[in-house]
Amino acid sequence: SQTIHQWPATLVQPVGSPLSLECTVEGTSNPNLYWYRQAAGRGLQLLFYSVGIGQISSEVPQNLSASRPQDRQFILSSKKLLLSDSGFYLCAWTLGPSVNTEAFFGQGTRLTVV
Amino acid sequence: EDKVVQSPLSLVVHEGDTVTLNCSYEVTNFRSLLWYKQEKKAPTFLFMLTSSGIEKKSGRLSSILDKKELFSILNITATQTGDSAVYLCAGGTASKLTFGTGTRLQVTL
Numbered sequence: 001s002q003t004i005h006q007w008p009a010t011l012v013q014p015v016g017s018p019l020s021l022e023c024t025v026e027g028t029s030n031p032n033l034y035w036y037r038q039a040a041g042r043g044l045q046l047l048f049y050s051v052g053i054g055q056i057s058s059e060v061p062q063n064l065s066a067s068r069p070q071d072r073q074f075i076l077s078s079k080k081l082l083l084s085d086s087g088f089y090l091c092a093w094t095l096g097p098s099v100n101t102e103a104f105f106g107q108g109t110r111l112t113v114v
Numbered sequence: 115e116d117k118v119v120q121s122p123l124s125l126v127v128h129e130g131d132t133v134t135l136n137c138s139y140e141v142t143n144f145r146s147l148l149w150y151k152q153e154k155k156a157p158t159f160l161f162m163l164t165s166s167g168i169e170k171k172s173g174r175l176s177s178i179l180d181k182k183e184l185f186s187i188l189n190i191t192a193t194q195t196g197d198s199a200v201y202l203c204a205g206g207t208a209s210k211l212t213f214g215t216g217t218r219l220q221v222t223l
Contacts, residue, residue, distance in 0.1 A: 044213035
């Protein structure tokens with residue numbers, strides 16, 4: 001069966017420090033991968049999505065970046081965190097474009113920038 | 115730019131009430147509309163709708179899609195305190211899912 005792993009669960013980082021959040025998917029091939037950010041009690045803001053290795057689409061200009069070095073690995077990074085980067089980050093995957101399926105989510109990373 | 119808007123933003127009801135949550139979308143190359151329930155961390159899947167006018171039901175929850183008017187509704191009948199959560203809808207294309215702002219539902223005794 002398919003599973004998605006996202007880590008760490010919580011993170012407290014000082015302003016100006018780098019960030020690396022990792023997400024891996026098991027049990028499927030060539031998934032579409034997503035990074036979302038959620039402010040407290042609000043909806044999910046799509047940050048990046050990827051339909052294949054090395055293919056990254058950015059939805060929101062910001063100081064975050066994403067990479068997909070392997071088929072089932074998606075990484076969210078920042079060189080220098082801002083206070084406004086605090087939030088709940090969710091990784092998700094769906095099957096590729098030929099199939100309409102639900103999105104499966106990781107358990108999320110709560111990032112606090114201090 | 116794809117856009118999904120949910121209303122109301124928040125809602126407080128009494129146990130046993132029926133609620134209707136709204137979701138309108140403007141999504142280029144639209145393929146599906148999805149509903150999720152989020153209580154603490156990861157959203158949990160409720161429904162996926164791809165065809166207009168066909169109601170999907172699961173227990174006390176039901177949902178329908180109108181592709182002409184570009185909206186969907188989620189109904190919850192006989193609400194219970196366990197229904198308290200943020201409800202999210204998303205418009206899907208072949209390559210991405212765009213979520214709405216969410217509706218926070220609180221069910222009180």
